[in-house]
Amino acid sequence: MKQFLLAVVITAHALLAQAVIETYQFDDDVKRERYQQFIQDLRCPKCQNQNLSGSNSPIAEDLRRELHRLLQEGKSDTEITQYMVARYGEFVLYRPPLNRDTVWLWFAPPVLLLIGAVVILMLLRRKNRTQVTAQLSAEQQQRLSQLLEEDDRLSARDKGDNK
Amino acid sequence: MGRLKLFLPLALVVILGVLFYSVVTRIGSGEYQPEALPSALVNHLFPSFTLPQLEDSQQQITEQSLQGEIAIVNVWATWCPSCHAEHGYLNSLAQAGVIKIVGINYKDTSGAAQHWLQEKGNPYVFNIFDQYGQLGLDLGVTGAPETFLIDHRGFVRLRYQGPLNEKIWQQKFRPVVEQLRAEQQSS
Numbered sequence: 001m002k003q004f005l006l007a008v009v010i011t012a013h014a015l016l017a018q019a020v021i022e023t024y025q026f027d028d029d030v031k032r033e034r035y036q037q038f039i040q041d042l043r044c045p046k047c048q049n050q051n052l053s054g055s056n057s058p059i060a061e062d063l064r065r066e067l068h069r070l071l072q073e074g075k076s077d078t079e080i081t082q083y084m085v086a087r088y089g090e091f092v093l094y095r096p097p098l099n100r101d102t103v104w105l106w107f108a109p110p111v112l113l114l115i116g117a118v119v120i121l122m123l124l125r126r127k128n129r130t131q132v133t134a135q136l137s138a139e140q141q142q143r144l145s146q147l148l149e150e151d152d153r154l155s156a157r158d159k160g161d162n163k
Numbered sequence: 164m165g166r167l168k169l170f171l172p173l174a175l176v177v178i179l180g181v182l183f184y185s186v187v188t189r190i191g192s193g194e195y196q197p198e199a200l201p202s203a204l205v206n207h208l209f210p211s212f213t214l215p216q217l218e219d220s221q222q223q224i225t226e227q228s229l230q231g232e233i234a235i236v237n238v239w240a241t242w243c244p245s246c247h248a249e250h251g252y253l254n255s256l257a258q259a260g261v262i263k264i265v266g267i268n269y270k271d272t273s274g275a276a277q278h279w280l281q282e283k284g285n286p287y288v289f290n291i292f293d294q295y296g297q298l299g300l301d302l303g304v305t306g307a308p309e310t311f312l313i314d315h316r317g318f319v320r321l322r323y324q325g326p327l328n329e330k331i332w333q334q335k336f337r338p339v340v341e342q343l344r345a346e347q348q349s350s
Contacts, residue, residue: 045200045305059305062296087303089203
């Protein structure tokens, strides 16, 4: 019985994880697909790291309702995009357009990745070089063998002690 | 010199601590808003609309009512706790006669809103009843409270997301208001 209850609770919890709760009716399948595409490509102005599809804030609900209305009215993709941008600015486009302002947004991550890779390569190469030159000079080697001899003598003497 | 290097982590912690503290206090007072969106309406005409007046549902208001005088348009609702917090400040602004204040009652119920104003005081010259948030959507409103500053020709010149207080007024609004008054004088 306990296991059954646990299963029920877990399932109920999983149902809460739905992204969009409303179901809108559309005249035709093309409009429905455009709707699905739009709610992925538009950002929720309030929960700014989510698109309209994944956000349940009131403003996202309003924008989805508006999107449905615009599609049913027969507006084109460009008109709908312009409608949203005119009210919420370019930021509302989840996939930002490539222009002079957003060129850093698009190219900074791969450029930084490249710089990181170059830095790692350079560090590795330098590490290999220092390992090769980490050898003892002749003088240091002599001193090392002297110290080792002395150490052997001392430990041999200690071993001979009958304590 | 080697000794001094030991104090480097401590110095770093102190510097970062001061930095974080200043950021947190500035966010708390509303000066710094990392999530604020620049309004797409700035330097555009206030969007056209026809909506009933909150105080008298028979009266219809249009964007024409917002022309001719510099004003702030405050988006508020009874379900919004920050609006509760800023209301006192709006009352003091209205009493001091600093600027004309128009309200947009956003996605609210008329009865509750009017009751609220009766209880807490009414700083608004009039209120636009935007029951379904259509005007809010045309304004690019993301929530309440928000305040728009419009010039005498009906153009939006500034948008602030969040509750108004004296600090925000002095820092963000007053300089622009003075500029707008100068513009109005010279026109």
